[in-house]
Amino acid sequence: MSTTDDSRLHGRRRFLASATTLAAAASVAPALSYARNRNAPDASASDADVVPFFGEHQAGIATPQQSHVYFAAFDVATEKRDELIALLKTWTNAAARLTQGQTAAPLSNDPGKEPLDSGESQGLPASRLTVTFGFGATLFVKDGKERFGLGDHRPAALVDLPRFNGDQLVAERTGGDLCIQVCANDPQVVFHAVRQFARLSYGAAKLRWAQTGFLSAGKSAHETPRNLMGFKDGTMNPSASDSKAMSDFVWAGSETAWMQGGSYLVARPIRIALEHWDRMKLAFQEQVMGRHKDTGAPLGKTGEFDALDLEANDADGNPVLPENSHVRLGAPAVNDGAQILRRSYSYDNGLSFTAERWPPWHQGMEFDAGLMFLCFQHDPRQGFIKIFDKMSKFDMMNQFVTHIGGGVFACPPGVREGGYVGQSLFGVA
Ligand code: HEM
DSSP, X not given: OOHHHHXXXXXXXXXXXOHHHHHHHHHHXXXXXOSSOTTSOOTTOOTTOOOOSOSSSOTTSSSOOOSEEEEEEEEEOOOOHHHHHHHHHXXXXXXXXXXXXXXXXXXXOOTTSOOXXXXXXXXXXXXXXXXXXXXXXXXXXXXXEEOTTOGGGOOTTSOOOOOOTTOOOOGGGBOOSEEEEEEESOHHHHHHHHHHHHHHTTTXXXXXXXXXXXXXXXXXXXXXXXXXXXXXXXXXXOOXXXXXXXXXXXXXXXXXXXXXXXXXXXXXXXXXXXXXXXXXXXXXXXXXXXXXXXXXOBTTOSSTTOOOOSSOBOTTSOBSSOTTOHXXXXXXXXXTTOOOEEOOEEEEEEEOOOSSOSSTTOTTOOEXXXXXXXXXXXXXXXXHHHHHHHHHHHOGGGGTEEEOOBEEEEEOXXXXXXXXXXXXXXXXX
């Protein structure tokens, strides 16, 4: 079977809106073309660089991606509001120190006391460490019961995600009252930070699930990194340096006063059947993605940042960008202009050695690897949900990927010096 046959077999279903609707939608979508990818890792950045912790927005959202992430979701173990606020203050102080390349707390040399920091980051530079905190819906209301006096403060945008086609969410990797996204250019710095947050939370919160991830900066500054499917990932993102795009698509607005300047995070560990993918012909891989593998250019184009041409047909009258290709389904023009800021990392959890393979229908899967999909947005209802609803039903990529967990988190605005994360929610100093 030819590669073209392959792609027809997998990409038969035609469902997209008419050309008229597409053309109308295209006119509302802003131009998304940049000379280089400003959100991608900055290969020229020094590991000694410090990303400021205090500011209008939390770091780790608009920040160019570092090479490592450790995403951790926690459940709060106390029902006392004071203890929750105390935890957030403790975490804030630790984050402010850690992001400067310091230990989580000042160290004493008292041999009779337990050290206030485990110590494995001593001597290491700040490595562009960022710490981004988020609040899950269950922090506000759990099992129908209000918590911490926050019941009326749950933002409408902090929705429970609908069940999407193909979801195989494992309870142990889903949800969480709180989350922390820690990123840095050194995996030991990242692990150290999460370890301190976990330690500092003893008695008040406990780890629920976690996922580490990595990506490699290209040789030149701001080159788009490649994911484990071998494609450049992160090309068409709102540019962090475009303040209008950021306020339209990424930062939360005034709908919920305490969230203004924050952002909503959708996190989804997505397992990829790499062994299956590796057996696909190159042309089919490119049709699935809608982009060329080597350059990252849209099919039919030559430059990575060239705009998608949704109207172009080949000699047989078939769309150059297959209708069920990933980028076509993700394009703002077919999603009423919706955009999200994707900040994902590849993950590798080693091999699956379980007697029963999981997911059971995926034969021959060895690597427990995939994409820790992380995206920030103004409102998930107009962001992730809007885009993924259609993708989850029609994307050719779905035969290779399985969403296995995740959550939605309200990441409050940045912290001012002397304040603590979430202060705008709790309303007390
Ligand atoms: C394992 C899972 C996934 C992989 C490997 C993957 C990979 C890619 C790649 C290679 C691109 C093209 C380059 C780029 O513009 O960044 C892309 C684009 C995109 N992806 Fe994904 N993706 C995955 C999951 C998702 C999910 C769950 C969403 C949910 C909304 C999503 C939304 C998008 C969007 C919006 C674009 C940009 C489309 C455009 O405007 O051109 N992706 N993805």
